[in-house]
Amino acid sequence: MIRLLIPCLLLLLSATLQAARPAPLRVVVAGDLAECKDQPAAQSPAARTAALAARLLGKGGAILLPGDITYPVGAATEYSACWQPTWGALSARVIPAPGNHDYATAEAAAYFDFFGANAGPDRRGYYSLDLGSWHIVSLNSQLQATAATAQLEWLRADLARARGKHTCLLALWHYPVFSSGLHGNNPTMRPALAMLQDAGADLILNGHDHHYERFGHLATDGSVNPRAPRQFVVGTGGAGLYPLSTRQPGSEAAITHEHGVLLLTLGASDYSWAFHGLGSTSPLDSGKDPCLSKP
Secondary structure (H helix, E strand, C coil), rough: CCCHHHHHHHHHHHHHHHCCCCEEEEEEEEEEEECCCCCHHHHHHHHHHHHHHHHCCCCCCCEEECCCCCCCCHHHHHHHHHHHHHHHHHHHHHEEEEECCHHCCCCHHHHHHHHHHHHHHHHCCCCEEEECCCEEEEECCCCCHHHHHHHHHHHHHHHHCCCCCEEEEEECCCCCCCCCCCCCCCCCHHHHHHHHCCCCEEEECCCCCEEEEEEEEEECCCCCCCCCEEEEEEECCCCCCCEEEEEEEEEEEEEEECCCEEEECCCCCCEEEEEEEECCCCCCCCEEEECCCCC
């Protein structure tokens, strides 16, 4: 009798553990999005990337936008004429960060008006939230001087509050510290990257350069460090694509010929990625990593 009970108990324990473990979260990443120019919005690349994102996510999931939501100047008319007919149906799922084109309208007024509380408090453009076992930090790479210092102070406090409460950590902003695109490396957010690396961040997501690029685990000085976060540039949401410039050390994959979105599957202690291009039936780049153990 005991021999019969043991396998049953093991099966019950396994089922209980599986039920207690949160299901992986599917997240789409795309930056540099709604550019309609003189064409109808329905014919723009943004309409097609939005449809791709909706298909990949289904009814659940979230969308991370690392800046430059509309073009050319982030105006309210661009939200009504280009964003709403393309990505608008997905707006409620969006976790945004502002970019330089968003700030081409004074103080990114249309960006903050449109996203409201979803863009963070006090129209400052930085905030954090929790998704399952992941802590998500959205930062504003457009801040300067006193405002930039205040953001770093906030980030230090936010990471201290999150310490020990989350298995995995992700951050997004617009200007990439590392990029092989036309804009290239940008040092603006290097202090924030150093702070996130010290906190054990797993993923950094950027836009700005209009291509897709996956970097390895790079420290702030560009050296390979297995304790540093993996970094992605995803500027392929709909604006005109750029060729590569100088291929940077640590660049592991780059795609310049297709608009598309990055699909992340965020597990309890790991993540996988798959870049889906508009013209491709299977992912153009994919892989999986464990989350780093936190200090």
